[in-house]
Amino acid sequence: MTDLVRLAGQWRDQDPDPETRAELDAVLERDDLAALEDRFGAKLEFGTAGLRGALGAGPNRMNRVTVMRAAAGLARVLGPGRHVVIGYDGRHKSDVFAADTARVLTGAGLRASVMAAKWPTPVLAFAVRHLGADAGVMVTASHNPPQDNGYKVYWGDGAQIVPPIDEEISAAIDAVGRVDALPLGEGWRTLGHDDIVVPYLRALAALPIGDARDIAVAYTPLHGVGGTTVSEAFRAAGFEVPVMVSRQAMPDPDFPTVAFPNPEEPGAMDLALELAAATRADLVIANDPDADRCAAGVPLPGGGYRMLTGDEVGGLLAEHVLRHTSGDDRLVATSIVSSSLLARIAAEHGVRHAETLTGFKWIMKSGPGLVFGYEEALGYSVGSDAGLPVHDKDGVGAALVVAGMAAAAKRDGRSLLDLLDDQARRYGLHATAQLSVRVEDLSLIAQAMERLRTHPPMELAGRTVESAEDLSRGVAGLPPTEGLRYRLSGGARVVVRPSGTEPKLKCYLEVVVPVEGEDVAPARARAAQDLEALKKDLSVALGL
Missing domain, CATH: 3.30.310.50 (Alpha-D-phosphohexomutase, C-terminal domain)
Known part of the structure; x- marks a missing residue:
C-alpha cells in the first residue's frame, strides 16, 4: 500500500489535468487499495497498435501524463527536425491529447502539424504521405467503448508501425522522466480543410468507383467523425448525398444510442436499418467512430435488410478492383482470420495473393503491387492502377466503391446479393x-x-x-x-x-x-x- 501511495503521489504531482488529479485525491482519501492497484499495478503497453485503454489516472490508463510520455518517446526515436502530423477523433480528451502531443514534440525540436478539426483516421494516414511527414499520430480508440481512448502511431510510409519500431518507441517511453520537466513548445502548424481534406477527396476520385451513380444510401457515422467527410466524398464523386441517421450524425463521445459503437455489435445498426426501411434505401452504409471501417447492408427480396459480413464485402470489393485494374504484378492481401475466398479470386484473376497476421499494419507490408487489402473486421484499403491513396484501412473510400458497385448492379437490374451468389457458384x-x-x-x-x-x-x-x-x-x-x-x-x-x-x-x-x-x-x-x-x-x- 505504501509503494502504491508513493507512486500515486508522484503521478499526481506531475499531472497537468485537474480531473485526473481529483480522481487520485479521491482514491487516496478513501484508502482504496484495489483502485490504486488497478491504476498503478500495471501500465498500458505501447505496441503495434500504439496505446489503447480506459480514461483515468495512472500508468494503466489513458491520460495526459501517459500521452505526454508517449509523445516524448516518439520524439526521442525520431530526433529533432522531423515532422509529425497529428489527428484526433471526437472522443473524450482527444483534442487535449493531440495538443499535448504537439507541445511535447515541438518542445523536443520537432515540427508538428495538427488537424484543425475532428476528421477520420484515414485522412490522417493520407496526410502523412501527402505532406511528406516522418510520422503521424492519431488520437482515437476506434470502435472501443466510450470510456476508452487510444494513441495510434504511423510511420513515414503512411502505415501503422510494426516491429521493431514499436519496441524502440516503447523503450524510449520507459526512459522518460517526469512530464512536468519536459520542455514544451508552441507554434505548430494547423492543417485546415483545404490543406488536407480536399487533397484526400481528390485522391479518392482515382478509386475504381465506376460510372453508375443512381443509388439511394442510408448512412450512419455511429456518433463518430465520418459524417461530414462521407457527405463531401459522395457529393464530390457525383452521388446523391446519403440520408443520415439524425440521432447519430454528430460526434458524441458518450455514444448514447448504442451499447458499443461498432457496426458488428448487436443493435448498433438498428437505427440505420430503420432509416433504410423508411426511405426505401438501396444500400445501408456505416462507419465506426473514426471512420476507418465500413459496413454495408442490402435490402432482401422479401422485405427487410441484411448486413453483409466483412468477408462478403471483402470478396466483392476484391473482384471489383481486379476487374478495374491491370498488370501481372498486382497483389491482393488479407489476414489469416479472414476468408480463404480471396486466394481463390486471386488465382482466377492471375494475380498474387498474400496472407498476413491480423491488423492492417501487416497487410500494408505484404509486398509491392498491392491494389487491395482487407480484413474481416470491416477494414478495406481499395486501390487503383495509381496505387493505394491510403496505406491503411479507409472506411470513406470503401463506402464510395461499395456504392459504385451497388449502383452498377442496380443499373443491370441486379443487387449485391446477386453478385455474392455469382461468386458462390464460381468458387464455392x-x-x-x-x-x-x-x-x-x-x-x-x-x-x-x-x-x-x-x-x-x-x-x-x-x-x-x-x-x-x-x-x-x-x-x-x-x-x-x-x-x-x-x-x-x-x-x-x-x-x-x-x-x-x-x-x-x-x-x-x-x-x-x-x-x-x-x-x-x-x-x-x-x-x-x-x-x-x-x-x-x-x-x-x-x-x-
Missing part, C-alpha cells in the same frame, strides 16, 4: 462467422488458450481436425503471434486468438460448401447449420 460458398467471448478477467482468456493447447480438439462439428498450428511459434513465414489455427476436413477452418484491443477471445470460423446448380439457397442453409455446429463444439472446447 465460403461462409464465415465469429464466436466472441467478452471477459472481465483476462486470465480466463489465457486459461482457455492453455486448455486448447493441452487438450486440442480432434473433431469439431463432425469434421476431423486435419492439422493444428500454434501461431505463437510462427507459421508459413509469419511472425509469431498468440493464436491457434485448425484446418478441418471439407475445407473448413477455425482460428482462435485473443483480441489485441478489447478484453475478448475471438474465434473465426469458415466452412466451404459446394453449390449444386443455380440455386445457392441450399448451400447457404447447410453452411449456416455447419457454422452453428462449429460454434457449439468450440464453446465446449474453450470451457468459457
Whole structure:
C-alpha cells in the first residue's frame, strides 16, 4: 500500500489535468487499495497498435501524463527536425491529447502539424504521405467503448508501425522522466480543410468507383467523425448525398444510442436499418467512430435488410478492383482470420495473393503491387492502377466503391446479393462467422488458450481436425503471434486468438460448401447449420 501511495503521489504531482488529479485525491482519501492497484499495478503497453485503454489516472490508463510520455518517446526515436502530423477523433480528451502531443514534440525540436478539426483516421494516414511527414499520430480508440481512448502511431510510409519500431518507441517511453520537466513548445502548424481534406477527396476520385451513380444510401457515422467527410466524398464523386441517421450524425463521445459503437455489435445498426426501411434505401452504409471501417447492408427480396459480413464485402470489393485494374504484378492481401475466398479470386484473376497476421499494419507490408487489402473486421484499403491513396484501412473510400458497385448492379437490374451468389457458384460458398467471448478477467482468456493447447480438439462439428498450428511459434513465414489455427476436413477452418484491443477471445470460423446448380439457397442453409455446429463444439472446447 505504501509503494502504491508513493507512486500515486508522484503521478499526481506531475499531472497537468485537474480531473485526473481529483480522481487520485479521491482514491487516496478513501484508502482504496484495489483502485490504486488497478491504476498503478500495471501500465498500458505501447505496441503495434500504439496505446489503447480506459480514461483515468495512472500508468494503466489513458491520460495526459501517459500521452505526454508517449509523445516524448516518439520524439526521442525520431530526433529533432522531423515532422509529425497529428489527428484526433471526437472522443473524450482527444483534442487535449493531440495538443499535448504537439507541445511535447515541438518542445523536443520537432515540427508538428495538427488537424484543425475532428476528421477520420484515414485522412490522417493520407496526410502523412501527402505532406511528406516522418510520422503521424492519431488520437482515437476506434470502435472501443466510450470510456476508452487510444494513441495510434504511423510511420513515414503512411502505415501503422510494426516491429521493431514499436519496441524502440516503447523503450524510449520507459526512459522518460517526469512530464512536468519536459520542455514544451508552441507554434505548430494547423492543417485546415483545404490543406488536407480536399487533397484526400481528390485522391479518392482515382478509386475504381465506376460510372453508375443512381443509388439511394442510408448512412450512419455511429456518433463518430465520418459524417461530414462521407457527405463531401459522395457529393464530390457525383452521388446523391446519403440520408443520415439524425440521432447519430454528430460526434458524441458518450455514444448514447448504442451499447458499443461498432457496426458488428448487436443493435448498433438498428437505427440505420430503420432509416433504410423508411426511405426505401438501396444500400445501408456505416462507419465506426473514426471512420476507418465500413459496413454495408442490402435490402432482401422479401422485405427487410441484411448486413453483409466483412468477408462478403471483402470478396466483392476484391473482384471489383481486379476487374478495374491491370498488370501481372498486382497483389491482393488479407489476414489469416479472414476468408480463404480471396486466394481463390486471386488465382482466377492471375494475380498474387498474400496472407498476413491480423491488423492492417501487416497487410500494408505484404509486398509491392498491392491494389487491395482487407480484413474481416470491416477494414478495406481499395486501390487503383495509381496505387493505394491510403496505406491503411479507409472506411470513406470503401463506402464510395461499395456504392459504385451497388449502383452498377442496380443499373443491370441486379443487387449485391446477386453478385455474392455469382461468386458462390464460381468458387464455392465460403461462409464465415465469429464466436466472441467478452471477459472481465483476462486470465480466463489465457486459461482457455492453455486448455486448447493441452487438450486440442480432434473433431469439431463432425469434421476431423486435419492439422493444428500454434501461431505463437510462427507459421508459413509469419511472425509469431498468440493464436491457434485448425484446418478441418471439407475445407473448413477455425482460428482462435485473443483480441489485441478489447478484453475478448475471438474465434473465426469458415466452412466451404459446394453449390449444386443455380440455386445457392441450399448451400447457404447447410453452411449456416455447419457454422452453428462449429460454434457449439468450440464453446465446449474453450470451457468459457
